Amino acid sequence: EIVLTQSPGTLSLSPGERATLSCRASQSVSSSFLAWYQQKPGQAPRLLIYGASSRATGIPDRFSGSGSGTDFTLTISRLEPEDFAVYYCQQYVISPPWMFGQGTKVEIK
């Protein structure tokens, strides 16, 4: 199974700053079958990015995904107050198990 490791665990930033979140896979994620989700306290996760770099419907263009193979990045170009949350990467290669990373918390500095 593919294990995903996210870093850093916590990112302390101010509104307007750029956030760069990393997701590293234990083996190559073929065809960039990688997604990113946002979760706010008390809420279900929300799909942000699929296919490593494609934004889901309704996701603002300040969110972007990049990477391939074993190294992937989620970038939030300018943090808005509503972007402070926990972010998870997930691989969905061919068949389950479809692991999530352990999450990166983006908190207000």
Place this chain on the structure above:
Amino acid sequence: EVQLVESGGGLVQPGGSLRLSCAASGFTFSSYEMNWVRQAPGKGLEWISYISTSGTSIYYADSVKGRFTISRDNAKNSLYLQMNSLSAEDTAVYYCASARYCSGGKCYIGVADYWGQGTLVTVSS
């Protein structure tokens, strides 16, 4: 409006059983593969089970294999999770989520687009 509504959570003693349900509306449930994902208090997301549209293909995480059973009833637009031999480690919010995302005429199996609000399962004596 797409809705996934979980029910059936609650307090159960160690070794006990519980059956979760997820009622789907606002989309063609029978055309969507489905997942169960859980989240222990203060912890991250854990994928635990998948079922194909027809129910013929099923997968489980090692942590629940042999104890949990996923099923669906497309006529009732419902997804289920039968949980047996529960332990404290199974305490979590359980989410049902779709396992298909379609865009630009292409569909991606495994991407969770629709999520329920979750139901809390607490295993304690």
